[in-house]
Amino acid sequence: MKKSLILTFFILTAIFAQDKIWIFFTDKCLPPDKSLVDSIARMTLSERAIRRREKLNIPFDEYDVPVCKAYIDSIKRLGYNIVNVSRWLNAVSVIPPQRQSISLSSLSFVRKTQPVARFRQRITPIKTMERVSRIRYWGQSMLQAMMVGADIMHQRGYRGRGVLIGMLDSGYKIDVPPFDSLVASGRLVAKYDFVHHDTSVGYDSINGDWDPMGFVHGTMTLSCIAADIPDQIMGIAPEASIALAKTEIVDSVIEPGGVVDYERRIEEDNWVAGIEWLDSIGVDIVTSSLGYTYFTTDGWGYSFSDLDGNTAVTTIAADLAAKKGIAVFNSAGNQRMDYSWGHIVTPADGDSVCAVGAVNGFYELAPFSSPGPTADGRIKPDLSALGDNAVVWQPFTNSVGFSDGTSFSCPIVAATAALVLQALRDKGFTTHGWELIELMKSTADMADSPNNDYGWGVPKAPVAAGILxxxxxxxxxxxxxxxxxxxxxxxxxxxxxxxxxxxxxxxxxxxxxxxxxxxxxxxxxxxxxxxxxxxxxxxxxxxxx
The missing domain is CATH 2.60.40.1120 (Carboxypeptidase-like, regulatory domain)
Known part of the structure; x- marks a missing residue:
């Protein structure tokens, strides 16, 4: 059994180490009058997703139609291994055969090809929990809740009920105490692993997972939203429904002297597949604690000039999600002190994406929080929240801990949006995702003087919701x-x-x-x-x- 698992590890590592490419198609094999778009789109979306579109008066379009099966079958027959299929990009990501019998450019239905971008990022070390004051109910997480006004929202009965939040991250450990109520109440509505293509989003060696550290980061980000252990740790929206997409890989790295470290390996096709899936099940909000900057030498690279809101594949997908009515939140990045980059990351550059920066408990800018502007001069980030000494659930010690990064300020802001959305719905308002983001920005505490460090400042949920x-x-x-x-x-x-x-x-x-x-x-x-x-x-x- 042990030899079998080791063999599986090396086989899967070899497969995922191969370079993937995007193949973009010219069309979707629809009739010229596009008469089938509505009926086909309805077959591919959940009832909840359809209701969201109808409430927001968002028409179905070609982006909702699946990729032409005949084109996919043709690519398969040429020996390409299909990894992910994107209806929004009208493309597939593939692993090419070792020997290609025909050039893809010669196929009439292929518009273009390009490598799938990869990015490697070291895991932020987890801090030991220091002695801090506790307040009943919120426990250690009181500060990050008070900063966005979540304490007042909870007192008024707004805890995210009825709002579906989709998460994109590196994996999640669900069977830990802070998520007991999430699971028991049936509010964990869906989960999928886009790395290993199964429904196990934690570490599952039997099904071929080789990244035992993969669930740590996602567990911590999820705890910022959904943790529910009164007097110890509370998420900002502990009654929200959750859908989990695992889109990242965590690899071990041997440092000089034999020290083992870990890094996230992010591949953009997994992210695109994840956000399209979240749209199809009807999420209201997406939070993504990852980003793309420069990439490994075996991947496709972006430069700062590409951060124009229209170039990076993930940015295009994020903006399309926003057009479907979803409020999309993405970490601004932790690259401020990275002198080889020093900017925000994609897809935070999207003009319909809320990029989230980080501050400390005194509202001072976190030293790592990536600054704007975008390449075309737009202010970024859009909003900020606690990300320097954020309180999270640490799955290895099964206890409360601290961690740093816009990875944590982002889900805090996304969960704050869930509280606001619940309150607006209770008042009878129908709110588009981008309208929700604009409302939070216009009522944030620096909306009078936004800048490329804090954006429009820290959101205040009671003000955005019209409660105070x-x-x-x-x-x-x-x-x-x-x-x-x-x-x-x-x-x-x-x-x-x-x-x-x-x-x-x-x-x-x-x-x-x-x-x-x-x-x-x-x-x-x-x-x-x-x-x-x-x-x-x-x-x-x-x-x-």
Missing amino acids: DAIYILVVDSISGQPLTNAVVIVNDDTLFTDGRGRATKYISEEGIYNIKASCNGFLSKTITINHRRGRIHRIAVKLT
Whole structure:
């Protein structure tokens, strides 16, 4: 048995080490009048996906029609091994035969070919849990919840119920305590492994998995959304329904001196297949904690000029998902200090994708969080959340831990969107995915001055959902214009302190007069008075001299 497993390991490693290529087709074998598009599309989508399209008045189109079977069969007969099929790209990813009897360019139905991009990224080390204060119910995860207003949303009964979130990651360990309620309630609606092509998204050596570390990263990102152990760790949307796609491989790497390290091997065709599958089952939100930058020498490379929102394969697929009504969130990346790159990653460059950056507990920019802009000059990231010392579930120790990365700020923001979406639906609103993202951006705490570090700032769920209004306060030095951190801000009888950006947020619900007094050591205090009316957001800059 042991020899059999070892042999399987080497065979599968050899298969997945082969270079894959994309083959893009010219058409989908439809009649000229496209009369069959609607009926064919309905056969390929779930009832939930169809309902989402109908509610949002999104028509079915050729992107919903499967790739022409005759073309796929022709490619197979030439000896190509089909790996993934993309109806959105009208393409297949394949492993070519060792000897090609005919050139693909000579086939009339082949539009173009290109290599499948691969990217290797080291796994972020998991930190040991330090002693931090706990608050009942939220446990260790209180800070990341309060920063986005999830604590208020939960108090009002909004915990993500009825919202389906799809995840793209490297694997997931489901049989751990924080996900007991997710599984028991039947809210884990679907799962699929696009690396090994089975429904086991954890480590399953019997079915040929060779990446025993694969489930660690995905388990941690999932815990940011769905963890449910009161007084220890709570996800932002613990009552949301979840669909899991495993799209990444985790390989072992032998460092000098024999030290074993691990890295994620990301292949873009798996990601594309995953997001199309999530669309077909009807997800409302997609969160992806991966990204593509430069690639291995045996793959297809992108340069910064390709981050224009229209070039990278994953970006094209992400934008198409957004057109289908899905709110797509992707990590901005951890490449700020990577001097060979230093930008956001794809598909975060998509104009319909919400790229998520990372801050620490003082709202200061995380040193690794990738900056914008895109190649065509658009501001990125779009939003930010806690990603420096984010609280996660660590599957190896089966306990709460810390980790760093936009990999964790992204699911926090996506789960925040689920709370907002639930609240909007309860009010009778029908909201397109991109409208949801725009709403969160316009009500975030830096929407008055977005930039290529924080984007539009940290989202505030109660404000985006219309449950509470807000006064956003910025305290600055009147001479230098620099923000003043740890300044005291008194709003009527409540005392606040500015964060690492010189900002403070006061949620309000009552109409009337609000006096805002700001003071800081070495400066004269200043008071500003506003007259609040329901439904307004106040953005106030207090300049101290």
